[in-house]
Amino acid sequence: MNKRLREDFKVLQAIFKNAKNKKQKCLICEENSINSHLLQKNGILNLISTNSHITQIKGNDFFKAEKDGIISIKSIGINNAMSYPLFCNSHDTDIFAPIEIEEHNLNDYNSQLLFSYRSLCAEIRKKIINVDIFKRVNNSRQFAINTQFIDMAKSQVEANTMGIQDLNWYKNIMELEINNSNNNQDFIFEKIDFDFIPISASAVYTPINPEEHTLGFLKKSENILNYIFINLIPQKDKLSLIIGYHKSKSSKWILEYISSWKKLTQLDFELKLTDLFATKIETWAISPDFWKELKPENIKAFKEYWNKNANNLRITQNVNFNLFG
Template sequence: MSESLESKVFRTIDEVYRKMKDKKWQCLHEQCNNFSIKSHLLQENGILSNIAENKHFMQFSMNNTFERNKNGQFSFKKISINKGMSLPLYCNLHDTNLFKIIEQQEFDIYSYEVQMLFAYRALCSELRQKEIVLETEKRLVDSKELKQYVPSNFESASKELIKGLSMGINDLTFFKKEFENEFEDKTLENFHFETFKYHKLDVCASALFSPINTSNLFVLIKTVFRKKPFDNIFINLIPLNNHLYVIIGFHKKFVTGFMKKYIQTFNTTVIEEQQLNISNLFATRIKTWAISISAFNRISECNKKLFIEYWEKNFSNLSEKQQFEINLFK
């Protein structure tokens, strides 16, 4: 029996994904040629361990091509603490030296240096994720076998995606250099951060996002002649000492009035407002986050479904006007 067209497409894509999974990535330190190790975005012992149960937690994930046919584009996956919230960013030497302060059991979560390091690692994570997707798309576009099976508009759509990813990588590379300039000259202080102490929530996150005014969305995304990078908010959620700490900030030269107001919405001591802030953040802004198995099980099946449906509809929506009104933790 001859292989179906769909099977041929999936087999070819699977081969690309398998090769990408085995690919070794160079250390993100610009003067290092060593391969990176898989390192945690947040400290394994003392942060991730605070939400792990039997050394596992639930992580929000984008499904691969095969999973999407059955389970949709996004899902929650149970993952071990060894593998969860980790990416190949730096080699062992640079990972150890760069993040030594925030890998210690005790650190001052309100200090500018600690805030910077958490934000920098979140940026590096986003940069590497985009590099991985970019390389994957390039390999798919260059696949001679795949070109035989898919319509011509697949290649043009992929090339548009590649263009967008390249622009995003350029933006993140610019901000990466801004962070590194501060590590060299500690008097600069070009970033502003706030740390808010929340009631205990068994979640964690390490991410950044670019809230865009919808009236300018088409112009900002479609043109390759943007004069400046997208403005970014850097955010980390740190479960520590029976509290959840929110570290959130921006580059002082790349900030909007909305961003300043948005950050101040996190400045609340009301438990329900805190829960709504985190629910809205997860639904509308970031996808690099995790939750304890017990906390995940307490979310109603209805709310889980509504959450996934919202992401399915809005995964490419950068609008600053996005709102998700459901409290996942109530």
């Protein structure tokens, strides 16, 4: 690495660190946010933990990817696992009280909505931090002469800002329902149960269909993209998938995708999970013991797929390995 590159790298690391460590406001009020758990410890994450740790698989941030590869696989204490600075203490406590109890009822619409709302908010937070990072890059004297890099930063700010706009559209509708200002039940959720596997996930996915979502379409900020909400929630004797969408933001692909999770053989289920983790969502967790049992060649295939397709959200992707096989 030459001197110039080394300096670039240092500045990027500082930008990244500052953006990550910046105190974030609650996504609802002006208070500072605490670390909110996407999935709670008691009754969910503790079911897949070993010595109070879980293995978290997470897409690495742009700058870290340089050093550690695009996907990071880490053992994390369950107090810090699957958590983001989302809400202040009182909003975090009050809003999610109905699902923080051990005996949460996953058949209940309101519970399904709350799990999905929290994963939506995490995606908003990730995008807010991305905007901050790329604005800092754009404003840094270090990169002023590197036009290609500045152009990339500008398009990242633009893309993340549009993503936040879309996500806020969903957030507002969800909040009206959560506050009981609107009893419409505008979201459609399905709960599908599987035999217990010690994994969990809480994420949103926006299916990109290359035929429909041209660059021109994606660049129009008035187009609100379809999002689906995906939660994999381990329970004592089963693993439940809660999957849903807003009823005016549906498509043939979404309906078929949701049906495709039903009535699966064990092998088909493993292949569906592999596809989900390789091509659709970037944050999930697995029991450390179970991770150790996976075949090294399958983990290698998974990592290699990620290195090539980390930013690929297209529905046309095809994986030809079984992470759990």
